Amino acid sequence: MSDRPGVDPVRRGWTCSRDVAAVDSTTGPLDMRLLNTRSPSVARCFDALLGGKDNYAVDRAVVDAALEVSPGLVTATVDHREWLMRVVRYLAQNVGIDQFLDIGSGLPAPENTHQVAQRANPDAVVVYVDHDPMVHSHGQALLADNDHTHFAFADLTRPAELLAMPAIARNIDLSRPVALLQGATLQHVSDGQRPHRVMAEYVAALAPGSYVAVSHLHRPEEAAHAETAARLEKLMLAELGTGWFRDREEITALFDGTEITEPGLTRAADWWPDGPRLRSLVPAQNLLLCGVGRKP
Numbered sequence: 001m002s003d004r005p006g007v008d009p010v011r012r013g014w015t016c017s018r019d020v021a022a023v024d025s026t027t028g029p030l031d032m033r034l035l036n037t038r039s040p041s042v043a044r045c046f047d048a049l050l051g052g053k054d055n056y057a058v059d060r061a062v063v064d065a066a067l068e069v070s071p072g073l074v075t076a077t078v079d080h081r082e083w084l085m086r087v088v089r090y091l092a093q094n095v096g097i098d099q100f101l102d103i104g105s106g107l108p109a110p111e112n113t114h115q116v117a118q119r120a121n122p123d124a125v126v127v128y129v130d131h132d133p134m135v136h137s138h139g140q141a142l143l144a145d146n147d148h149t150h151f152a153f154a155d156l157t158r159p160a161e162l163l164a165m166p167a168i169a170r171n172i173d174l175s176r177p178v179a180l181l182q183g184a185t186l187q188h189v190s191d192g193q194r195p196h197r198v199m200a201e202y203v204a205a206l207a208p209g210s211y212v213a214v215s216h217l218h219r220p221e222e223a224a225h226a227e228t229a230a231r232l233e234k235l236m237l238a239e240l241g242t243g244w245f246r247d248r249e250e251i252t253a254l255f256d257g258t259e260i261t262e263p264g265l266t267r268a269a270d271w272w273p274d275g276p277r278l279r280s281l282v283p284a285q286n287l288l289l290c291g292v293g294r295k296p
Ligand SMILES: C[S@@+](CC[C@H](N)C(=O)[O-])C[C@H]1O[C@@H](n2cnc3c(N)ncnc32)[C@H](O)[C@@H]1O
Pocket: 042, 043, 046, 081, 084, 103, 104, 105, 106, 107, 129, 130, 131, 132, 135, 154, 155, 156, 157, 182, 183, 184, 185, 188, 189
């Protein structure tokens, strides 16, 4: 795989790994110097797509440009979020997983991992991880009074460091099965940062019987969808400095070391839907693949 172009995250106003390490903090106060409101952020653009209020004009401008390329992106983003919550419910309720590591958790949405998991099992432990300072700030506010829910401000591309952080090491028992969520995160890891190596390190650290849930921007083979994917990727790299679409084979390889469970790597809407499909899919729903793998 070649390293596709991106924009220097520091220049874009992103929190870089070095910044994150410098202010590490599992529970410490937000360093406002890291909050750059002049440049768009992935977490805030995602929030805008989900209809949230934690975003700025600069984020909404990127979302508007993306919607011009693919008007169904709001539907596809909501569809993806619903998939992630179905996975959490399935793992907490049906499989009995009681520890969740939600990596690149994003800004709080109408339903979040701890709400879904703790509805099934009030003792379920959830640790959220993100490197966006606004997510850090909101995560702490949202979770302040829940003993089983924690937040780690960390860079997901450094698994060993991340897993050793106090919020994770103290609350997640890696000798027992864990659900590790990577919802639309690895698309923000460039080929040069080796997303497959990153995932392999996480999988190696998990106990047998653990699950990984991974979703990723997809570059489908069909020409029309592939063209939209290429246009969106160009836009994201220009505006956000990140956002790589990958093909099915590349996304499948992110599950190495696990067995992909039924129904396989699918569009979000096709992964164990809650009921019969009442509306036909919009083209944007072809631009993401989702799956769940079990470590044997
Ligand atoms: C597209 S959002 C997805 C949010 C949520 N996982 C979901 O699926 O609804 C991607 C999230 O990953 C976070 N992220 C991207 N790169 C990261 C990194 N290197 N370390 C930690 N978080 C990262 C972003 O800040 C953002 O909140």
